[in-house]
Amino acid sequence: MAMRPAAGHPQARKAASNTVEETLKIVVLVKHVPDAQFDRHLTGQGNTVDRDESILSELDEYALEAALQLSEARGGAKAGNEVIALSMGPAGAVNSVKKSLQIGASSGVHLSDDALAGSDAAATSLALAAAIRYLGPVDLVLTGMASTDGETSLVPAQLAERLGLPQITFASALELNGSTLTARRDGDGHSDTVEATLPAVVSVTDQINEPRYPNFKGILAAKKKKITTLALSDIGIDASQVGAAGSLTVVETAAARPPRTAGTIITDEGDAGIKLVDFLAAQKLL
Amino acid sequence: MAKALVFIDNPGGALKKSSLELLTIARSLGESAVAFNGELNDDVAASIAAHGAAAIYRPSATDLDGYLVAPKAAYLAAAVAASGADTVLLENSADGKEIAARLGVKLNAGVITDVVGVDADGTAHKSVLAGAYTTTAKARTAVAVLTVKPNSVDVAEAPAAGAPETVTVEVPADAAATAARITARSERPATGRPELTEARVVVAGGRGVDGDFGPVEALADALGGAVGASRAATDAGWIGHDYQVGQTGKTVSPQLYISAGISGAIQQKAGMQTSKVIVAINKDAESPVFEIADFGIIGDLFKVLPQATEEIKKRKG
Ligand SMILES: Cc1cc2nc3c(=O)[nH]c(=O)nc-3n(C[C@H](O)[C@H](O)[C@H](O)COP(=O)(O)OP(=O)(O)OC[C@H]3O[C@@H](n4cnc5c(N)ncnc54)[C@H](O)[C@@H]3O)c2cc1C
Numbered sequence A: 001m002a003m004r005p006a007a008g009h010p011q012a013r014k015a016a017s018n019t020v021e022e023t024l025k026i027v028v029l030v031k032h033v034p035d036a037q038f039d040r041h042l043t044g045q046g047n048t049v050d051r052d053e054s055i056l057s058e059l060d061e062y063a064l065e066a067a068l069q070l071s072e073a074r075g076g077a078k079a080g081n082e083v084i085a086l087s088m089g090p091a092g093a094v095n096s097v098k099k100s101l102q103i104g105a106s107s108g109v110h111l112s113d114d115a116l117a118g119s120d121a122a123a124t125s126l127a128l129a130a131a132i133r134y135l136g137p138v139d140l141v142l143t144g145m146a147s148t149d150g151e152t153s154l155v156p157a158q159l160a161e162r163l164g165l166p167q168i169t170f171a172s173a174l175e176l177n178g179s180t181l182t183a184r185r186d187g188d189g190h191s192d193t194v195e196a197t198l199p200a201v202v203s204v205t206d207q208i209n210e211p212r213y214p215n216f217k218g219i220l221a222a223k224k225k226k227i228t229t230l231a232l233s234d235i236g237i238d239a240s241q242v243g244a245a246g247s248l249t250v251v252e253t254a255a256a257r258p259p260r261t262a263g264t265i266i267t268d269e270g271d272a273g274i275k276l277v278d279f280l281a282a283q284k285l286l
Numbered sequence B: 001m002a003k004a005l006v007f008i009d010n011p012g013g014a015l016k017k018s019s020l021e022l023l024t025i026a027r028s029l030g031e032s033a034v035a036f037n038g039e040l041n042d043d044v045a046a047s048i049a050a051h052g053a054a055a056i057y058r059p060s061a062t063d064l065d066g067y068l069v070a071p072k073a074a075y076l077a078a079a080v081a082a083s084g085a086d087t088v089l090l091e092n093s094a095d096g097k098e099i100a101a102r103l104g105v106k107l108n109a110g111v112i113t114d115v116v117g118v119d120a121d122g123t124a125h126k127s128v129l130a131g132a133y134t135t136t137a138k139a140r141t142a143v144a145v146l147t148v149k150p151n152s153v154d155v156a157e158a159p160a161a162g163a164p165e166t167v168t169v170e171v172p173a174d175a176a177a178t179a180a181r182i183t184a185r186s187e188r189p190a191t192g193r194p195e196l197t198e199a200r201v202v203v204a205g206g207r208g209v210d211g212d213f214g215p216v217e218a219l220a221d222a223l224g225g226a227v228g229a230s231r232a233a234t235d236a237g238w239i240g241h242d243y244q245v246g247q248t249g250k251t252v253s254p255q256l257y258i259s260a261g262i263s264g265a266i267q268q269k270a271g272m273q274t275s276k277v278i279v280a281i282n283k284d285a286e287s288p289v290f291e292i293a294d295f296g297i298i299g300d301l302f303k304v305l306p307q308a309t310e311e312i313k314k315r316k317g
């Protein structure tokens, strides 16, 4: 599809009755996070997460897989579909962009600026929204259900609010027919079918698919793919709007939770069930 | 005086315990009020009054439930303006957090999620990095938006019940303009057990139950608890995904968590590590779950759980 009016524009899409399906331009948000397999630490004055030993957030692999499947259903990159991996983070975050390219994204964007350090969800969503606008009209923004470090799940909803786009979050199944998205969202005690028209912001859960691994071909192909590095000045954001300065919340204190000391461990000799009940009684838990 | 507004969304016939906790916290911050959505029956209205709310705000529109999150955030923003609240309290569910997220953008208000306690000055306590740290955080903005986990405070009624006035809040006409529509809903059958995230006791089973949740359910029932599961068990289809505890399931912090046939992977720990007392039953002495157990049994869950269930029934007579 050649020209598209801006996202949110009332005539943003051609009629869905097109027989030839339009190509898609999808932005996938991938966050570079500390590997949960190692001990994770809060450091420094802002009590921010130490980012050594970081990886592509495993929950964002589901979003990338969903993007690739939607793109492939319309002929993939060859047919002109785009899957752009966007990560905001310090220098190392480019590794998560590279990994996304190896897995199959068509191009990458790394939003990096010293002023971004310590951004809360509000500042993060502000910067990511500006970066997405910079990329021009897109059909779909796909994200993970939560970052494995921040774990707030605030960013996708805030992006939808800032971009003025429909929000479909926690999608455990996703289908695209023409320009109509249909998703399943499992809530407490019920499961909903949710519908919206492109362009939209969609977050996906780990129930939605089985993410693929990069293969040798993908790793070679990634070397030729383009990564754009953006600074705040490129996307029209002032340093005072992000980072600790632009965040609307501040972490004042952080204390490592005393490690759980291992308690009593017994081996069952035929009466462990009784001993368990004795323990519960002693703890006044019966 | 500080004003706190509690969002209560479709409580049905009675207020959930988590809503009563929010009302209790709101009162400790100053004058409290409720932004209500859904049908307000007499029992619920009486309960809101008993917990000291000075006003109940209700939306002018009734179709907020036909859409995902967005119009509820628009309504709540209007209710904040009408009430002059400086703190907004919501439940820490997926919907609650996302309504808070959008409200934060609309009001340029700081949002803090996963809160487990609020001081009188608005300082929020939370645990982060899968329970590895406890932090205190504060909003730097005129309005603070907090989503609070269940089991954070003891519920208490107000010393004197109020007679809250009811105020209708005009929902902006374009509230649903760019919202995703909910086109169908299927209810899952009620289990008769307590809500997983609110339960005092959780008994959870993993791959070790090998398809049979019977012993786990029997022990949960003997203890009046809820049933939970690891992802290995939900992925195998032995039990529904809404029973999953962990990073991509529910976060629980009950008084007692009994883990049976679960190895204790980091993603499982992320959802249960802040439980008060942890009991683990696993036949592998090397299982990481024993590192966090207050009481661990190296043994076969199919022997230990039924024996414990019988013993509890005997003692309770
Ligand atoms: C992105 C992502 C998200 C995830 N989210 C979650 C999540 O939310 N929740 C979650 O739980 N996992 C999650 N996982 C999966 C997690 O990594 C583990 O794979 C999972 O928790 C393992 O489940 P399990 O302990 O039941 O199974 P296993 O690791 O296979 O352990 C089974 C245990 O049962 C014991 N056992 C077997 N038979 C018996 C018996 N008869 N009596 C006693 N013990 C017995 C064994 O010794 C073993 O320790 C996630 C993984 C990823 C990648």
Ligand SMILES: Nc1ncnc2c1ncn2[C@@H]1O[C@H](COP(=O)(O)O)[C@@H](O)[C@H]1O
Pocket: A029, A030, A031, A032, A057, A059, A060, A063, A086, A087, A088, A089, A121, A124, A142, A143, A144, A145, A146, A147, A148, A150, A151, A152, A153, A154, A155, A156
């Ligand atoms: N710094 C970031 N860079 C790229 N994507 C992000 C970033 N922060 C959050 N996201 C996206 O937003 C989702 C939810 O994150 P959160 O709201 O932090 O739990 C993640 O799964 C990512 O897809």
